[in-house]
Amino acid sequence: MxxxxxxxxxxxxxxxxxxxxxxxxxxxxxxxxxxxxxxxxxxxxxxxxxxxxxxxxxxxxxxxxxxxxQFRPPAYMLQVEEDIPAGERESRDRNWQRIAGLVDRAVSGEIFMGRSMGAFVAQHAEATGTQRKTLYRLLYRYWAFGQVRNALLPNYENVGAPGKARVFAAGKRPGRPPMHKGRSGERCGKILGDDDKEFIRIGYSLYRNNEVASVTDAYHRTLRRFYVDEHVVPGSSTDDLTLKPLEQLPSLRQFRYWGKKAFDDLAVQRSRMGERRWQKDHRGLTGRASDGVYGPCHRFEIDATIADIYLVSRYNRNWVVGRPVIYVVIDVFSTMIAGIFVALEGPSWNGARHALFNAFTDKVAFCRMYGIEIESSSWPAHHLPHELMADRGEMLGHAAEGIVSGLGIDIAIAPPFRPDWKAIVESRFRLLNSTSQIHWIPGAVRQRIAERGERDYRLDAVLDLAEFTNIMISSVLHYNHHSRRPDRLTADMIREEIEPSPVNLWRWGMENGLATPNTQSSDLVYLHLLPRDTASVQRGGICFKGMFYTCSYAVEQSWFARARKDGRRSVTVWYDPNDTTHVWLQDNERNFVRCDLLASEQRVAQRRLEEVLDMLQMTGTPADESTYAALNDRIRLDAHIGAIVAQAQSDKRATQPASPVPISRQVADIRKHRAFEKTAAQQGPVVTSPVAGSHKASPPAIGPTSSSVAAAYAGERGAEVLSLLGRLRNKGNKT
The missing domain is CATH 2.30.30.30 (SH3 type barrels.)
Structure with a gap:
């Protein structure tokens, strides 16, 4: 009871x-x-x-x-004291003083006893000079909404008739007052009716569907279509079109306003730029490429790029063979470069399978081929992945399907024009260019369009394929050992003080079998006891103290896409200092919405806030030993690259012909030199350590039935014809 x-x-x-x-x-x-x-x-x-x-x-x-x-208080009551505007607080306190004498009686509940309420209200109204109906209105609101003072706050939720069309008086100009008045009097703007708004919606759709270049063009089209006087004489020329009087035309400002009301701004942006660009450059980013990856070898990414440098032949340094193609295989979990291959063939399955073979095998022999001695532990990647993400051009076809059935690797093909599906490997190309200093080596592509009279940078090429591969391998080793990725550290890694380099992340994952938990605590927090702070809505999520959160409400409201379009904005969040797994925010109705950590932030889940802040500060600062080791190794790398380039320049000067070769001839023979270099490369690299001394490669052995000479000097088509004739002759001899 x-x-x-x-x-x-x-x-x-x-x-x-x-x-x-x-x-x-x-x-x-x-x-x-x-x-x-x-x-x-x-x-x-x-x-x-x-x-x-x-x-x-x-x-x-x-x-x-x-x-x-349970009764949910109105939205105007769901405010913390410091958020209430000063004017509203004054109104609340003034209303409270009006009824305080009736609520706080000497005898509790005296106003409800018998029939005394009317007498008390009348007596209080006479004493305070307040109307009785005002006192009754305030008392009823105070009692109905929980008997708290905030019930007396002014309710402005529905002020202004939201969603209702404004009704303007005759002759009253809608919008802001004009800055200047004409001599003949002020012109009143057109008061738009339903037909005008429909015309604007139709006209603005031209801009939305990318059929015109600008909103102004859409405005002109709308005026021409709907706001011209009809021709009295049928069949009149369009040169005689006359607009209606100015006061009967909607202004450009009105056209923009009602057009934006008819279409969502994000929908307009998405429609104008197309679905492909929207998904690639403007959609909200709430995850990472490593989401769902439980450890090393779970997923590899492979891609190819054309290097911004021209190479020369290993057999004649005056032969420019063009730009090489770099294939890179990346482990998504550790971001370690698991395999690399440098070739002269364009991005294709043939080059990709060499890179995959390099990723699946030990690297000691591979590095030794190019004059670099390493231990197996220096580049420990020699495993097969469970998944492989690649481009269509490299993996579509029967050849690539063989690794699915033969090696048990699931292949995911990225759609066209979507490099963001392979974000890890795409970003490594930029790091390799920076580490190897490609753009500062002679023969590098300086700019897309050369100035008139400027020297052709292709004539400065000095590196051959082996020397460039040597530089790339050295750069990969430097990256794998000294590129810091503190954002990939888990709580166990931090406890064991793992230096966040790709090699260390790979080793730790292989030794410990790292998995990503996907469970979240379901306990509710007493929200009114939680402290609050300011977070920022970014394209990657709701950032709070360096941690990223997301929720269904933010996704539905396109917060992250708007942040990518309009920039960051602030939002108030409530948090538990003892557990960083969740934060809370208020929606438009001031309902509390729980936000969960992104899957990539599980390293900070279920930790105290001060522990997380200390960890982020410590992991973000490299140790003195790591800084010294990176600097020391970088100095050696710079000296190594400089020695290779200097030796290559010396070799090129030593082989300069007595009489200078015309520039046009050097550039025109690139394709012939490239074909000869490809033929020589197919017979295997013939190279010694580039820094040990000058090396000269002998031309490949060419038999009487070989088409190598024809391929080098007669062109690729001539080589195919001679090769076909040779096979027919051999077939005739056998029969």
Whole structure:
């Protein structure tokens, strides 16, 4: 049985039509001596409180005719004290002073006893000079909405008639006042009707569908289509088109305003740039490429790029053979470069399978081929992945399908023009260019369009294929050992003080079998006791103290896409200092919405906030030993690259012909030199350590039936013809 105190301020909901009230009501007072309770019905316009027997009230609750319920306060009440504007606080305090004498009586609940409410209100109205209807209105709102002072705040939620069209008086100009007035009087802007708004919607759709270049062009099209005087004479020329009078035309400002109201700005942007560019450059980013990857060898990414440098032949340094193609295989979990291949063939399956073979095998022999001695532990990647992400041009076809059935590797093909599907490997190309200093080596592509009279940078090429491969291998080793990725550290890695280099992340993952947990705590937090702070809405999520969160509400409202379009903005979040797994924010209705950590941020889940902040600060700063090792190795790398380039320049000067070769001839023979270099490369690299001394490669052995000479000097087509004739002759000899 409920006692009287437990019924105070309780909200009761009627479940039977036999009760003397409908909806929900609040218990304001219980008079134990008279065994009655005073209730007030909660409605948009509260009515006078009414009295019921406490025995009847308990019977209703026990019998199921009524039940205890919850009442959500109006949105204007859901504000923290410091967020309430000063003017609204003053209005609340002023309203409270009006009714304080009626609410805070010497005898508790005295105003509800008998029929004394009317007398008390009349006496208080005369004493304070306040109208009785004002006192009743404030009292009913205070009682119905929980008997708290914030119930007396001004309710501005529906002020301004949101969503309703404005009605302008005759002759009144809509919009801002004009800056200047004409001599003949001020012109009134056109008051738009439903037809005008429909014309604007049709005209603005031209801009939305990318059929015109600008909103102004769409405005002109709309005027020409809907706001010209009709021709009196049928068949008149379009040269005679005349617009209606100026006061009958919508302005460009009105056209922009109503056009934006008719179409969502993100929908307009998405439609104008197309789905491909939207998905690649403007969609909201709420995840990372490593999401769902549980450890090393789970997923590899492979891609190829054409290097921004021209190479020369290993057999004649005056032969420019063109730009090489670099194939890179990346482990997504550790971001370690698991395999590399440098070739003269364009991006294709043939080059990609060499890179995959390099990724799947030990690197000691591969590096030794190019004059670099390493231990197997220096480049420990020699494993097969479970998944492989690649481009269509490299992996489509029967040859690539063989690794699915033969090696058990699932292949995912990225759609065309979507490099963001292979974000890890795409970003490594930029790092390799920076580490290897490609753009500062002679023969590098300086710019796309050369100035008139400027020297052709292709003539400065000095590196051959082996020397360039040597530089790339050295750069890969430097990257794998000294590129820091503190964002990839897990809590266990931090506990073991793992230096976040790709090689260390790979080794730790292989030794410990790292997995990504996907469970979240379901305990609720008492939100009003939580501290709050400011977070920023970014394209990658809601960033709070360096941690990223997301929620369904933010995704539905396109927060992250808008942040990518309009820039970051601030948002208030509530958080638990003892657990960083969740934060909370308020939606437009001030309902609390829980935000969860992104899958990539599980390293900071279920930790105290101060621990996370200390960890982020410590991992973000490299140790002195790591800094010294990176600097020391970088100095050696720079010296190594300089030695190779210097030796290559010396070799090129030593082989310069007595009489200078015309520039046009050197550039025109690139394709012939490239074909000869490709033929020589197919017979295997013939190279010694580039820094050990000058090396000269011998031309490949060419037999009487070989088409290598024809391929080098007669062109690729001539080589194919001679090769075909040779096969026919051999077939005739056999028969």
């Amino acid at each position: 409920d006692d009287s105190a437990s019924l105070l301020n309780v909200v009761v909901e009627a479940l039977s039509d036999q009760l003397p009230f409908e909806g929900i009501a609040r218990v304001l007072w219980v008079d134990e001596s008279a065994a009655v309770a005073t209730l007030i019905t909660i409605a948009h316009t509260p009515r006078k409180p009414w009295v019921v027997s406490t025995g009847d009230l308990r019977i209703w609750l026990q019998r199921g005719d009524a039940r205890r319920s």
